[in-house]
Amino acid sequence: MLQNLVKSVWVPMKPYYTQAYQEIWLGMGLMSLIVYKIRSADKRSKALKGKIFASSKGGGQKTPSYFLRTRCPMA
Amino acid sequence: MNENLFASFAAPSMMGLPIVVLIVMFPSILFPTPSRLINNRLISIQQWLIQLTSKQMLAIHNQKGRTWALMLMSLILFIGSTNLLGLLPHSFTPTTQLSMNLGMAIPLWAGTVITGLRYKTKASLAHFLPQGTPLPLIPMLVVIETISLFIQPMALAVRLTANITAGHLLIHLIGGATLALINISATTAFITFIILILLTILEFAVALIQAYVFTLLVSLYLHDNT
Numbered sequence: 357m358l359q360n361l362v363k364s365v366w367v368p369m370k371p372y373y374t375q376a377y378q379e380i381w382l383g384m385g386l387m388s389l390i391v392y393k394i395r396s397a398d399k400r401s402k403a404l405k406g407k408i409f410a411s412s413k414g415g416g417q418k419t420p421s422y423f424l425r426t427r428c429p430m431a
Numbered sequence: 432m433n434e435n436l437f438a439s440f441a442a443p444s445m446m447g448l449p450i451v452v453l454i455v456m457f458p459s460i461l462f463p464t465p466s467r468l469i470n471n472r473l474i475s476i477q478q479w480l481i482q483l484t485s486k487q488m489l490a491i492h493n494q495k496g497r498t499w500a501l502m503l504m505s506l507i508l509f510i511g512s513t514n515l516l517g518l519l520p521h522s523f524t525p526t527t528q529l530s531m532n533l534g535m536a537i538p539l540w541a542g543t544v545i546t547g548l549r550y551k552t553k554a555s556l557a558h559f560l561p562q563g564t565p566l567p568l569i570p571m572l573v574v575i576e577t578i579s580l581f582i583q584p585m586a587l588a589v590r591l592t593a594n595i596t597a598g599h600l601l602i603h604l605i606g607g608a609t610l611a612l613i614n615i616s617a618t619t620a621f622i623t624f625i626i627l628i629l630l631t632i633l634e635f636a637v638a639l640i641q642a643y644v645f646t647l648l649v650s651l652y653l654h655d656n657t
Contacts, residue, residue, distance in 0.1 A: 376498040379549065383541030387534060 436603055440596065443523045455525050458512035481508070488650055495550065496657040499650075506535070507646040514595060514638030518631070527596045532588035539649045540584040547656025555656055587648060594641050598634040605630060 366373075442451050465474050485504050489497050510526060517524025525531050547555035559576045560569060605627045612620035 372498075372501060377502070377542070379545040380502070380538050380542035382545050383538035386541050387537040390537065 436600065439521070439523070439599065439603070440527050442528070451523075451525065454523055455513075455531075458509060458516060461512060462508065488646065491654055492650070493657060495546075496650075496653050499653055502539075503646050503650055506539070506649065507642050510535075510591070510645055511639055511642035514642060515635070517595065517599070518634055518638060524595060524599065526591055527599065529588060529592045532591045533584070535645075536584040536587035540587065540652060543649065543652040543656045544580070546653070551656065558655060583648075583652065587645060591641050591645055594637055598630075598637055601630055602627070602634065 442449060443454065444450060462477060463474055465478060469475075470478070481504055484507060485500055488503055488507075489500055492499075513524065513526050516522060517526065544555070547558075559573050559580075561572065561576070564572050605623060609620055609623040609627055612623055
């Protein structure tokens with residue numbers, strides 16, 4: 357099956373995949389980076405909301421320190 | 432009622448497994464591969480249509496731009512067939528999903544920009560400043576041109592998503608209104624039904640036009656950079 361796939365797909369498309377679409381591969385890399393950044397930010401914010409909710413349910417507990425953590429090195 | 436209106440845009444699953452990939456791959460089955468020198472009528476019509484479209488679209492391009500011929504023709508065929516299949520009742524249209532359209536727009540736009548920066552760096556950077564700009568306006572115009580460049584993939588994706596989604600929503604709403612009016616007033620229901628038919632004809636046109644516009648814009652961005 358793999359041999360058939362190579363013969364019918366890879367062999368005719370090789371010049372496109374290796375030469376003509378080089379910039380499009382870079383564009384796909386950029387898109388996957390954007391998707392990764394959005395997903396990780398979403399995960400981080402959901403985890404944060406979960407922790408804040410859990411701490412507020414606990415009642416009177418200290419706010420988690422990473423709530424105040426920022427990317428700024430001065431903070 | 433509200434939940435039902437947007438239910439058709441939810442990603443479909445069968446027995447808990449997502450089948451979006453199968454739905455995205457389905458339109459390719461409808462385009463048979465020419466295997467003979469002289470093919471049957473269906474394949475001949477398909478070849479004639481593709482030749483007509485590719486001639487018109489690639490006329491403006493130089494040799495470098497024409498290496499994208501396969502990509503542009505595949506793009507217009509895929510978007511056109513997906514949009515048209517979405518007009519079947521109760522079907523799922525992948526191009527209503529912004530994620531899908533961004534997944535098409537960002538790599539293609541980035542590909543054109545990187546092609547321009549790689550092969551014609553000065554000419555690509557010169558696009559940030561239109562010819563004949565007065566000196567005091569230069570800094571502001573460079574900022575504006577940069578913003579308009581980065582908005583291009585977003586506009587491409589959102590344009591397709593919004594047009595197809597809006598059309599489907601209108602068909603749902605007017606179809607629902609027609610059904611609701613049957614028991615109230617037959618004449619009004621009939622007029623609403625005529626509007627529904629006209630809207631469906633419009634949606635057929637919009638499906639093809641949006642595929643053409645998406646591909647044409649990618650082609651124009653490529654032309655600017657090659």
